[in-house]
Amino acid sequence: LLHMQAINKSYLFGKTEEIKVLDTINLELHRGEFVALVGPSGSGKTTLLNLIGCIDHSDSGEIYLDGKALHNQSEQFLKNIRRNRIGFIFQNFNLIQTLTVQENIELPLWSMNKKSEQEKLLLRKQLYTDLGIQDLLNRFPYQLSGGQQQRTAIARALISNPDIILADEPTGNLDYKTTQEIMHILKKETEKFQTSILMATHDLSLLNFADRALILRDGQLVNYDSQNSQ
Amino acid sequence: LLHMQAINKSYLFGKTEEIKVLDTINLELHRGEFVALVGPSGSGKTTLLNLIGCIDHSDSGEIYLDGKALHNQSEQFLKNIRRNRIGFIFQNFNLIQTLTVQENIELPLWSMNKKSEQEKLLLRKQLYTDLGIQDLLNRFPYQLSGGQQQRTAIARALISNPDIILADEPTGNLDYKTTQEIMHILKKETEKFQTSILMATHDLSLLNFADRALILRDGQLVNYDSQNSQ
Numbered sequence: 001l002l003h004m005q006a007i008n009k010s011y012l013f014g015k016t017e018e019i020k021v022l023d024t025i026n027l028e029l030h031r032g033e034f035v036a037l038v039g040p041s042g043s044g045k046t047t048l049l050n051l052i053g054c055i056d057h058s059d060s061g062e063i064y065l066d067g068k069a070l071h072n073q074s075e076q077f078l079k080n081i082r083r084n085r086i087g088f089i090f091q092n093f094n095l096i097q098t099l100t101v102q103e104n105i106e107l108p109l110w111s112m113n114k115k116s117e118q119e120k121l122l123l124r125k126q127l128y129t130d131l132g133i134q135d136l137l138n139r140f141p142y143q144l145s146g147g148q149q150q151r152t153a154i155a156r157a158l159i160s161n162p163d164i165i166l167a168d169e170p171t172g173n174l175d176y177k178t179t180q181e182i183m184h185i186l187k188k189e190t191e192k193f194q195t196s197i198l199m200a201t202h203d204l205s206l207l208n209f210a211d212r213a214l215i216l217r218d219g220q221l222v223n224y225d226s227q228n229s230q
Numbered sequence: 231l232l233h234m235q236a237i238n239k240s241y242l243f244g245k246t247e248e249i250k251v252l253d254t255i256n257l258e259l260h261r262g263e264f265v266a267l268v269g270p271s272g273s274g275k276t277t278l279l280n281l282i283g284c285i286d287h288s289d290s291g292e293i294y295l296d297g298k299a300l301h302n303q304s305e306q307f308l309k310n311i312r313r314n315r316i317g318f319i320f321q322n323f324n325l326i327q328t329l330t331v332q333e334n335i336e337l338p339l340w341s342m343n344k345k346s347e348q349e350k351l352l353l354r355k356q357l358y359t360d361l362g363i364q365d366l367l368n369r370f371p372y373q374l375s376g377g378q379q380q381r382t383a384i385a386r387a388l389i390s391n392p393d394i395i396l397a398d399e400p401t402g403n404l405d406y407k408t409t410q411e412i413m414h415i416l417k418k419e420t421e422k423f424q425t426s427i428l429m430a431t432h433d434l435s436l437l438n439f440a441d442r443a444l445i446l447r448d449g450q451l452v453n454y455d456s457q458n459s460q
């Protein structure tokens with residue numbers, strides 16, 4: 001489903017300093033697969049997810065989604081991909097402060113035609129209850145706790161039933177019980193809809209929910225061999 | 231050092247709905263004590279910290295800091311307490327986007343006289359290195375990873391050597407190794423400077439660093455008896 005080939009990304013500071021964040025990254029993500037991405041703080045996990053989510057550009061290398069190239073595409077093309085095929089759970093939530101919880105969550109549906117919007121809403125009525133936010137729908141983000149904001153961000157990523165969910169530390173502000181519930185909801189997505197999930201996390205206990213894990217270290221991606229390490 | 235008596239806090243929605251977040255809370259925090267505050271997402275941890283940090287008002291009840299009453303004080307009085315005696319690590323970091331990392335961290339020192347500012351800066355030169363942010367001092371918050379922003383927020387809370395540190399989920403965006411380092415830095419504060427720390431967290435493994443823990447559930451605070459539970 002997703003294929004990244006020799007992806008490089010650096011940040012430049014002035015004329016002298018270059019920080020190579022991603023160094024010749026190769027990654028494959030298959031339909032219905034749940035992959036965890038771990039690595040130290042500052043190792044490049046968010047940067048990598050942003051490239052796949054089409055909200056940033058690599059310096060070189062190729063990205064293919066369903067065989068179609070994402071690199072070197074127009075902003076309009078990438079915008080379409082972002083809206084229709086990818087659900088992004090941001091590390092800092094990125095909720096719109098002037099919209100209610102419900103409006104925030106249903107925002108991805110505004111760009112779709114009426115018929116599919118109705119179908120997806122029916123499929124997702126359960127989602128608000130599963131995430132424990134059914135009583136918060138008319139509130140604004142500033143009226144929510146950190147974890148409630150995070151759950152709102154998760155609902156928004158799931159509502160359009162995307163092909164790929166990019167989850168950037170989706171449980172960092174949640175207690176143990178809620179974290180387990182979120183993980184089961186995500187796992188159900190892969191089983192029920194063949195959604196692919198790439199999840200950056202610092203919580204190593206969540207690796208149990210993933211099919212496999214990748215480690216990002218010094219700009220390079222390696223497979224985490226859980227069978228050997230345990 | 232800190233004494234909260236019969237503290238109540240509710241949020242009102244329209245004329246009909248009242249959510250009682252904190253219900254007759256009594257809390258004591260002694261000099262040099264490291265107390266953990268745990269509870270489900272939405273249980274009121276941030277609300278409680280905001281009351282102690284003088285950035286919110288309770289509906290009723292009393293708060294005493296070093297014997298002086300904080301409830302029913304003027305905004306000017308509370309502002310002084312906030313600046314000089316309390317260091318706050320916010321759940322969402324609250325970094326100023328238009329200031330560099332170094333400017334953000336040293337902001338609490340601007341309101342102090344020149345002599346004590348110099349003394350504290352010498353004491354804190356070590357802090358940047360301990361937190362691994364010494365190479366990031368000239369960057370802006372948007373140029374940092376989530377965990378780097380969190381570490382910047384931690385440095386800012388420590389730099390003025392406050393009497394009380396309120397830490398709202400200070401390690402939610404950090405990997406295991408960095409989390410351990412932060413915990414040791416916080417523990418050193420209590421031992422070296424008799425700083426008191428109240429830390430809200432979802433990571434139960436961090437309770438090992440605390441002297442004792444409190445559980446917030448259904449608006450009420452109870453002691454967590456770790457000796458009995460283990």
Ligand SMILES: Nc1ncnc2c1ncn2[C@@H]1O[C@H](COP(=O)(O)OP(=O)(O)OP(=O)(O)O)[C@@H](O)[C@H]1O
Nearest residue numbers: 011041042043044045046047373374375376377378
């Ligand atoms: N806009 C930017 N300009 C310059 N450097 C940046 C920018 N964004 C990120 N960086 C740097 O790129 C590196 C990787 O950042 P990234 O946010 O991808 O890390 P991360 O693995 O998500 O970390 P964390 O676990 O702390 O969230 C960091 O060193 C960061 O400081």
Ligand SMILES: Nc1ncnc2c1ncn2[C@@H]1O[C@H](COP(=O)(O)OP(=O)(O)OP(=O)(O)O)[C@@H](O)[C@H]1O
Nearest residue numbers: 143144145146147148241271272273274275276277
């Ligand atoms: N400004 C506000 N107006 C209305 N309700 C609010 C407001 N701020 C917080 N709340 C509600 O108060 C309750 C407690 O919120 P609080 O942020 O203190 O929880 P928390 O324990 O810090 O949660 P988390 O672990 O998710 O950060 C939540 O139900 C939240 O929705």
Ligand SMILES: [Mg+2]
Nearest residue numbers: 046091375376
């Ligand atoms: Mg990140």
Ligand SMILES: [Mg+2]
Nearest residue numbers: 145146276321
């Ligand atoms: Mg909170």
